[in-house]
Amino acid sequence: MIFSRLVRPGFHRRLTAVLVCAFTLAPTALSAKTRPAGTGNSYKGAIIMDAATGNVLFNDHDEESSPPASMTKLMTFAVLHDKIQSGAITLQTPVTVTAADSKIGGTQVWLKEKEVFTVDELLYAMMIQSANDAAYALGRTAGGSVPAFVALMNAKARELGMTQTTFRTPHGLPPSNRNIAEGDLSTPRDFALLCRYLVQKTDVLRYTSVKRRAFGPPVRNTIMDNHDHLLGKVEGVDGLKTGFTNGAGFCLSATAQRHGRRIIVVVMGSPDSKTRDIRVKELIEQGFAALPPGGPAFVPAVNPASAPAGPDASPISAAPLPAGQPAAPADNGSATIKFSLPPAKKN
Secondary structure, three states: OHHHHHOOOOHHHHHHHHHHHHHHHHHHHHHHHHOOOOOOOOOOEEEEEEOOOOOEEEEEOOOOOEOOHHHHHHHHHHHHHHHHHHOOOOOOOEEEOOHHHHOOOOOOOOOOOOOEEEHHHHHHHHHHHOOHHHHHHHHHHHHOOHHHHHHHHHHHHHHOOOOOOEOOOOOOOOOOOOOHHHOOEEOHHHHHHHHHHHHHHOOOHHHHOEOEEEEOOOOOOEEEEOOOOOOOOOOOEEEEEEEEEOOOEEEEEEEEEEOOEEEEEEEEEEOOHHHHHHHHHHHHHHHHHHOOOOOOOOOOOOOOOOOOOOOOOOEOOOOOOOOOOOOOOOOOOOOOOOOOOOOOOOO
């Protein structure tokens, strides 16, 4: 009663309103602070590029820096291609596995010390299985040492104009301390430049278009399944490379060709593989719709050799499917991915 007589009229109503607002807003502010990065978003950054011209058809945070994870192996492939072109190594060069190669961890083909495989066989393992041990062994062999090979990766990045990229491994695994700043770092735009170079100048599609292949027969008969689930499910898709670590999220550099036109899509930092694949599919459709009519067809400087035929290999044709014809279902029995496209997002 004493309190009531001392306060001004209307004070209780104002105090009640302040308390209600405080308790209403506090949980919202807390959830915003504790919400993990990427929640509610389909990626950290993305880009669509016309492979023939290099023109950017769509970009959204495409200069956002983050780990590329196993997409790093695309640069490993680029440097190995240079080594093969120079004659320093050949596809048939034997690679003897060392103890260090066999202890890399992550996704592997479980190389054992003193085993011997050709460069070609390990390239398939690196690009289909995303084998970290194969990437490490190839880098060590081609560069003389892994640090020397990584230096070549960074030199190649500078040559290609990848100004926001730093490589520290040939495989994309994070450093042991999990400090993102001390690992491989790049952006969707830089990886689009790398992918355009690869589809123009190398035979990378010979490896990335293969859905399934046996590794190392007759010594081994391990079946490798490509981690890119858009192969065989989305019209014209024939590569390139997926990537995932906890720090990187789910990443994908993809390319597709239809009616002589080719586009490149790079998505980095998706919260899960399904979200990533759906978004890449959407961007592929958006990219082809955005290509100007009558633009130049994509003509690679290198004609990729055909991938080996047989029951253990199923390369995806780069040729476009007839207009309106759905892609054939994958041989793993899963249904063709179907999507509902949102309105095209403006740059």
